[in-house]
Amino acid sequence: MKKLLLSLFSFGALFFACVPSEEIKPAEANLRTLAAYEKELANSSTKFALDLFAQLNDPEEPNQFYSPYSIHQALSMTMNGNKGEVLQEFVDLLRYEGMSMDDANRGSKEMTEFLLQVDPKVKMAIANAIWYKQGYQVQVPFKNTAREYYNAEIAALDMRNPNSVNIINNWIAQKTNNLIKDMLDQIPSNAVMYLVNAIYYKADWKYQFDASKTKKENFYPNPGNPALVDMMDSDKPSAFRSYFGDGYHYFEIPYSTGQYSMGILYNPQGNLDQISQYLNLGNLEMWRKNSSEQNFILKMPKFKMKYKMANMKDDLMEMGLVKPFSFHPDNFTKLFSNPTDDLKISRVIHDAVIEVDEKGTEAAAATIVEVVERTSMPTGPRTVVLDKPFIFFIQEKHSGAILFMGKLGDPSKL
Template sequence: MRGKCSLLLALIWLASCDWGGGSEDINTPKLRTLQVYEREMVFSSSKFAIDLFHQLMEAEEENHFFSPYSIHQALSMTMNGNEGEVLEEFIQLLRYEGLSTAEANKAAKELTQFLKELDNKVKLNIANAIWYKQGYSIFPDFKETVRNYYRAEVADLDMLDPQSVNVINNWIANQTEGLIQEMVDEIPSNAVMYLVNAIYFKGDWKYRFDTEKTQKAPFYISPSREVEVDMMELNEAATFRYYAENNLRYIEVPYSTGQFSMGILTGTNHNLDEVIEAFTFDNLENWREQAMEANFILKMPKFKMSKKMENMKEDLIAMGLERPFFFHPDNFTLLFDNPHDELKISRVIHDAFLEVDEVGTEAAAATVVEIVERVSMPSGPTIITLDQPFVFFIQEKHSGALLFMGKMGNPELL
């Protein structure tokens, strides 16, 4: 049931800009002209979102849901700890080719603030935080960048304390209204930094569905296979932006003032693979431009879904971010100003939740980038201290004969 819907729900964050379908509701959206670098940021994050969507769809799961904005933000923060070839890999992955690092950071700050303040009737929270291992010292420039441009909370953390995992998990739960719980299972002993993004969205439909009209109805996975869903239905025809070509239909289902919407792309022949193949950045721009207002009664499933990716490492490597996932002296050279061993990203965890009902949509997601240090043998001679009871014996090497045996249990009694 949720395969088609999950395809397009990744677009929910892309609908933040006015693509030609303004609305005249009681609350006027706080629109302003986007700066050139902000528009470049929209293009970059949109291209990244669609690239990632196609990468994740290769897993052939029937349903999927994630927040490309959250992942893009977390990796953008992480990008700032690098330089040279490693930085270039981040730039290529995040599609920042048209922006300098400074412009990307500035655009991330201003675009995020714009989205959060755009619509008073939509609740949107985007927050960042960074925890680093106690005893380590962060480069002042990195700390200033993430605090200034990503509004990140930056604090040290006793990562050897088993309870420290609760600090990260509780922060994520608070930022997502409790929808994302216990995201991090444990903190490994060689962890040195966690870069975390959390996002929460709650918006009411501009045209609400009447709960009394919701009833069981078939959802056709294929012409010969159907499942039963709770199908919502509007009481009367409403105005939507709509575009159709060949076997594809593009619909914008607006929230509140219409500045946020749920984009839906579906087919007419039950061929989801065909829909996915058509979903490109250029096509999306074309559908938005060509869409026109149309009046119709909309029916759509009521549903809830969640998806956790325990580690996005292989997907991100496949998309070109390689070196940061393997210990290398060039990794994260701009993070710490005290001596440390080689670093790498060990995990990129992503967890997302979505609920669509008659009133509107509630969605939350969080992304955690875990950076660890290579555990090397200490330089100089190893010191082993026999400071507890032990067994000992005297043996002959060639024969293996044991000549004497004993134990040391309490030296005080000798």
Template sequence: MKYLSFLPFICLTYLVSCAQVSQIPNDILPNVRTLDQNEIRLVNSSSEFAMEMFREIEKSEDGNYFFSPYSIHQALSMAMNGNEGEVLEEFLKVLHFEGLDLGKANDANKGLTEFLKNVDPKVAINIANAIWYRQGLSVQPPFMTTMENYYGANVDALDFNQPNSHQVINNWIERETRGLIKNMLDGIPNEAIMYLVNAIHFKGDWKTPFDASKTTKQNFYPEKSPSTQVDMMSTGGKIKVNYFQSGQLQYLELPYSTGQYNMGIVYHSGGNLSELMPEINFENIQSWHQQSSENEMIVEMPKFKMEYKVENLKQHLMDLGLKKAFEPSPKNFTKLFEDPLMDMYISRVIHQAMIEVDEKGTEAAAATVVEVGVTSMPVIPTFIRLDKPFLFFIQEKHSGTILFMGKMENPNLK
């Protein structure tokens, strides 16, 4: 079932390339428009990043997994805007923004996100961003304006010292993912100063639903473990799907609603999916799609529900080349806050996703949290009692001139 990890970026690639849809149900037409050159570059950037993230996760996982490369790409794109110089260049390279400067990348993100949200009236899709920062700090106005205008993100102060402050973020994620992603954060560490969060939710019915009365218990044969019984769905009769085959490679597209979104599937007819892994790249996915043609066939596939969480994508992203942002440095996030802080860095990138596939369709959701921290953050107490000896002085504020200075050892002494 590893092949299902391709869903997020395959849907993205195909909805952009498919401009003609046949047999639209109920005469509802997709809202297709021509993408501008920067949006097309962003599609390629996001898809290349998706393939690299897939390969990184595949190295460390031996079972099922599911993630949203688009969500991770969005969250890191927001974080990118807090940087300049060589740190910014590293973000642009890792996110594959070839041919795009920061301004064009932001503009393309805005346009493509709106396109994805509105292209299919029969698919419910939500893509949302939000940012919280530690109360008492001041965010630079240009960064705040960019986040609001291009990413639709509210940038809000939050008292991170409150015990349940992380629930504000959790509640937002749960709401934006329609209750599917819960309790991503279990707390906020002292060094955290900002959270940049993306949430995405998708719900679409199959263009031709599976026949629930045809779902039966059947064997499923994992590559590295014994066979197991699953609820195997069946279309019952033949349905129209895009299909391509080359040797034991089988490529299939199952459309949702108007056909603008689909589930792409890469399958090895002999069960040796690992043999295909070297062939999985953006160019081949595009090629298989282009070579596929509409065929009528009976389709059977298992019902399933999958949840997956990565507590920190740090090592995966560093292996892809995003290194400077994870290393505390005065060069990091120089465009975030008004007042200089201690060395800032990305302390965590948390990602969580889930998907459920049944006879009617598919519901999927994901969220990505980028946590920015500092090496040392002064803790502002809400209560203080000076019940031990202390030094004191009187100074002039503007110049800093000290006029008086002393030590209080014992208030009872004169």
């Protein structure tokens, strides 16, 4: 019997020794060297995110949530329909200074691909789509750029059909795992194009919270005025990359392999106005570079937030994107090959949702750029009614000679 047990033990040891090591190794990040234009794109996107935070940060609104990356992607795609001074406004807003259009577009494509692939344990999706008015013709270079660099789905849409709203909304819902629903309320009669980005993210914490430790505790929106919230508790120390500044603390709560994290910036007083002044690209780079691992127990609120901006027009205009929001012949000259009346962006709609619990984080956002025409151009043949007196003549095209001429003032008297 002892020999049999020994044989079985030896066989088991041999079996587990033969299991390929990659099957039991933890998942690793898919890292690669970033090209110069990818690094520039990442910096541009981050600068835009910080600019946007400074613009949208409203002391009267205690909670805000949005996706700067989604907005940056949607406006980058829209940018390619312009040239000259209008294009320059997009370049300045999106912080593409010093980059060529090719590098900006190529950087957008490859940075998105990198983000989607870098962590195999993070579920992530980024998608773009363009719908244009049925009967209109999109210029081939714009269409090619949208497909090649933004992997955009492009389709004509009968915008007079009430169901067209559902087509766009259903696409957004599908791409955001049904977190963003019924985002677009209506399609105006003079709409000619919708440029849409959707982003979805789901990841588990590297160090998950024990749900049994979550309990109601005080959270202080204002000193001395507590509110009861569901407070999660890690219960035991974990390693968080941290940087302690003069009166503030920056740290990162890692997801999965640690390639993604939730950055936190706070001070013990909970003074958002005070700490927001430290939020800039230079400090962010310094915090990331100089932070070190600190072991501590983390307690934080469990929360779910939905935040929608019905139109970002005023904020984007204050940030420098002005001409595209007014009808002007210079707007979107590289968009359509058929003649159109003056075009403008009427709305930039953004919708976002996030849920943070003991297991991790699920978040989604979508951005819609709505382009409209000054007048709704008829899609069928025009009807001209000659019901007033008129002059008429018969002429030869090549020479211009008029062979006959007359006027009709009252056909009833003929």
